[in-house]
Amino acid sequence: MANRWLTAAERVQAAKARTFADLAAEIRAPLPPGKAVTPAFAAGVLRSLRLLGSVLKLPAKEAQVLRRRMHAGLAQVFASMRYRPKDLGGRTPEELAEVFLQMVERTHYGGYTARELRAKAKGLRGVFFGELLERLVIHLEELQKDLMDMAQAQLAELRALLRQRSPLLVNAYGEPVTLTGQWGRVRRATDVWVWQRNAAGTLERKKSVDLLHVSVLDADGPPAIGMLVETEIKGKAAAKKLGPQIGEAQSRFERGEMVEMLLEGDSEPIFVNPERLVFSQRSIQRTGVTLTSRSTDQYRFSTSRNTGEVYLRTSLAIKADILYKMLRLIFPT
Amino acid sequence: MTILVEAVAEPEPNQAEIGDAEPAPESITVADRLRLVYVGRVDAYRRELATALNVQAHEGAGLPVSAYPSLPVLLDGEETLVIDDDLFTSLIDVYVVHGWSGVATIGEALEHKVRSGNAQPAGGTTVTVWRAAWSFFVYTYNLLALLVRDGLMEIERKAAIRIISRLSICAAALARAWRAELQLVRTMKTVSGGRAGAVQVPTYTMSNVGLAEALFKALTEAVHQRARFDQLVQEITNVRERIRLTRPKTKPTLNHPRPRKKYTQQLRRLQATEAQLVSVREATKGFYASMAAVIHMSCPLALLIIDGLRPGFAKEEMEQLLGEALWTMYSRLDELGAGIDPQASRTRADLPFAYPPDRFDRLAVGREGPEGALVDVALARLAEDPAYFALLHETTLHEMAQSGEIEKDSLAGVVYHHYTLTLVDKLEARRQQEEGAKAFWTAFSKGAAALSLATLFTPAAELAPLVRGAAFIADLVLISHTVSSAVEQLAHLEEVLGDRLIGPDVFALENLARVGELCALRRDFIAELSEQVFLELVLIAAGARFLPVKKLLMARGYLLDIETLFGDG
Numbered sequence: 067m068a069n070r071w072l073t074a075a076e077r078v079q080a081a082k083a084r085t086f087a088d089l090a091a092e093i094r095a096p097l098p099p100g101k102a103v104t105p106a107f108a109a110g111v112l113r114s115l116r117l118l119g120s121v122l123k124l125p126a127k128e129a130q131v132l133r134r135r136m137h138a139g140l141a142q143v144f145a146s147m148r149y150r151p152k153d154l155g156g157r158t159p160e161e162l163a164e165v166f167l168q169m170v171e172r173t174h175y176g177g178y179t180a181r182e183l184r185a186k187a188k189g190l191r192g193v194f195f196g197e198l199l200e201r202l203v204i205h206l207e208e209l210q211k212d213l214m215d216m217a218q219a220q221l222a223e224l225r226a227l228l229r230q231r232s233p234l235l236v237n238a239y240g241e242p243v244t245l246t247g248q249w250g251r252v253r254r255a256t257d258v259w260v261w262q263r264n265a266a267g268t269l270e271r272k273k274s275v276d277l278l279h280v281s282v283l284d285a286d287g288p289p290a291i292g293m294l295v296e297t298e299i300k301g302k303a304a305a306k307k308l309g310p311q312i313g314e315a316q317s318r319f320e321r322g323e324m325v326e327m328l329l330e331g332d333s334e335p336i337f338v339n340p341e342r343l344v345f346s347q348r349s350i351q352r353t354g355v356t357l358t359s360r361s362t363d364q365y366r367f368s369t370s371r372n373t374g375e376v377y378l379r380t381s382l383a384i385k386a387d388i389l390y391k392m393l394r395l396i397f398p399t
Numbered sequence: 400m401t402i403l404v405e406a407v408a409e410p411e412p413n414q415a416e417i418g419d420a421e422p423a424p425e426s427i428t429v430a431d432r433l434r435l436v437y438v439g440r441v442d443a444y445r446r447e448l449a450t451a452l453n454v455q456a457h458e459g460a461g462l463p464v465s466a467y468p469s470l471p472v473l474l475d476g477e478e479t480l481v482i483d484d485d486l487f488t489s490l491i492d493v494y495v496v497h498g499w500s501g502v503a504t505i506g507e508a509l510e511h512k513v514r515s516g517n518a519q520p521a522g523g524t525t526v527t528v529w530r531a532a533w534s535f536f537v538y539t540y541n542l543l544a545l546l547v548r549d550g551l552m553e554i555e556r557k558a559a560i561r562i563i564s565r566l567s568i569c570a571a572a573l574a575r576a577w578r579a580e581l582q583l584v585r586t587m588k589t590v591s592g593g594r595a596g597a598v599q600v601p602t603y604t605m606s607n608v609g610l611a612e613a614l615f616k617a618l619t620e621a622v623h624q625r626a627r628f629d630q631l632v633q634e635i636t637n638v639r640e641r642i643r644l645t646r647p648k649t650k651p652t653l654n655h656p657r658p659r660k661k662y663t664q665q666l667r668r669l670q671a672t673e674a675q676l677v678s679v680r681e682a683t684k685g686f687y688a689s690m691a692a693v694i695h696m697s698c699p700l701a702l703l704i705i706d707g708l709r710p711g712f713a714k715e716e717m718e719q720l721l722g723e724a725l726w727t728m729y730s731r732l733d734e735l736g737a738g739i740d741p742q743a744s745r746t747r748a749d750l751p752f753a754y755p756p757d758r759f760d761r762l763a764v765g766r767e768g769p770e771g772a773l774v775d776v777a778l779a780r781l782a783e784d785p786a787y788f789a790l791l792h793e794t795t796l797h798e799m800a801q802s803g804e805i806e807k808d809s810l811a812g813v814v815y816h817h818y819t820l821t822l823v824d825k826l827e828a829r830r831q832q833e834e835g836a837k838a839f840w841t842a843f844s845k846g847a848a849a850l851s852l853a854t855l856f857t858p859a860a861e862l863a864p865l866v867r868g869a870a871f872i873a874d875l876v877l878i879s880h881t882v883s884s885a886v887e888q889l890a891h892l893e894e895v896l897g898d899r900l901i902g903p904d905v906f907a908l909e910n911l912a913r914v915g916e917l918c919a920l921r922r923d924f925i926a927e928l929s930e931q932v933f934l935e936l937v938l939i940a941a942g943a944r945f946l947p948v949k950k951l952l953m954a955r956g957y958l959l960d961i962e963t964l965f966g967d968g
Contacts, residue, residue: 071478074492075962080475081496082958089951092944093936
């Protein structure tokens, strides 16, 4: 029975093995190792050309075709649903279509060939669904209002503890902190990353919580961030890991050498040392947002206990149909 | 290969979108335009399959994997190729590694399948499905041929520009050397010509007496060093070749437990001669030092006659030989470069592939591929049309790749590799031909000799980036390569020169030049060339295995590049 079709890398390796073996038989001395092509070339023209066969690749006219298809599809979706483009961060269907395209590009959708896409469709759909849900949650006005209320309450808590010089104010390492200054207004932070060293000793950044409500300490010196509300957003299937993930939120920060986040209204991210991340030890500040299959379209709060950490679990009764319809625009089945 | 089934009728992509077959404006590359037509063709293929299998296919939607026909293909072992939306990617992957022969192998396997499919359904796949697959394959095959043709056109244009520039350098430098530096004088002398009576023969003398004396002294030393180097290398080479030829063809068995006596004797002799490698190393250094002395006299042209002089030669003989070598080129300066026009593409004229929408009923090119077809035409027509020289001068193509004019990360870079491999094979075959070869080599040598001389005039410009900081070996093999190339082409150009310049019992330059030829393929190779590898290559170059080793080294360098480019698939 014939073997499967080789990937390009496998084919090159097979040819290289043959050639090097033949050369070794001819030349009885070790050849120079050879200089690799500058890595900058690696994502260049040749690779793009190879992807010519990927009919789903986005650049050039195909992107326009996809955009047109998405616009038409979105119009239908929104006509049948009561959700508005602004719930997903777009003022108009056209603007939303642009947002979608950016999301598609972030999943490197265009880098897959049609065959690879079929093989990896399930995983890619999951990634895309997660991002759609995150956008939906971040732009859902009612939920954001409640999260903001929670953050305000938490801010009052931090201000009180600061005034009292309470040992209940701790950093990411769990050590009591002594601060001077005033906590500023509540601000939302997205694109939260933890920079930590991998096994090879090089720094790499890992995605942290999906959404943060924070307060920046108004004082001289390195920035200090008061952690008010941390929000994790998960689909129904991924929500099983919500508890453990939230439970170790603080230790994830502890493992990092630096935490990066983008504060709403800023153009550049801020970098904070974990010892300048400030938590209150006596109040609930972690939230998980997920979906429920209940028919009511109101969200509600509930609490659950996991890994010893108490957090607030928010189950949104969003009809996931809208998300699936959007997915089908990108991933035809 | 011939088409076995009729093309399936299908809607043609909008011609206004695709554009016609004229050169594309810069803003829209050929690849971009082909991408569009390919997308349209993939949709049509899906519809054909859906119709054949009686399933629903929505616009933009893929069919299930099981709907696409597949077949075994023998490439890296037997593999299963699915004729699906990714066919172009599959073909280009195979082309990158195996060249056009790999693509043709797929075509032959599919054609065989289609032929079987005409008689009966194959593997549960209906005849109509195989027809649709064949039509789609032909379309994609022709699309790739068109892209390769595009790469060849780019290579030809750049080569023509480079050659014209180099020829003008040679013309100016040669005239300066003839008149101002060597101050050569050509006079006709009457000598007895036997039965033909008195005949006029040219004689050459150098008016620059001081330079003539200095050159004589330097060349005397160089010829002595060359002779020593020759002797050592030839002795080791002969032993190695004999061992190769007398090596037992079978492994020792119970009946014949020991190698043949003759072979054992040869091995002992090899051990003795291998000890001479140290001497070869010293001889190489001496030879290089003497050649460098000639170059330092600002007279690199004198190196042209090193292989033509025997130890104990006279000064008059040196002047005569040098004059003869240069007169051929000096008197033909006006011819240089004539007929080479970067704007007129011979590739386009000789590979008139139509855009695929016009022709998907048959394969545009056979197993030889666009590269093989083009080399054949160029070899056949060079004698009447010098423009083909741009497609045949291998050294120029390698220089372009090494200088970055042909980018590694481009289709032209891939095409360059497969094209030069084809060119090496076909030029070698042409060298083996007796009949009709003279006209070709005369035409070929006009440009090639001048280009080699140009490198000799400006070794710093061309070679300095290679040799700076490297060991003397790098200088030696590259200089030898340059000199030997010029000598070889001059010999082709004038038979009489050939007799004088290349003696049957000397091969130092040719030998070293071959190593230089290998090193010129990759800058990084020569920069890191150890003495151990150098000596190995010298011995290989003197033996019968040069060409296979050269092709293997070309493939090695190429695969190292491709490994980086395709490293993670």
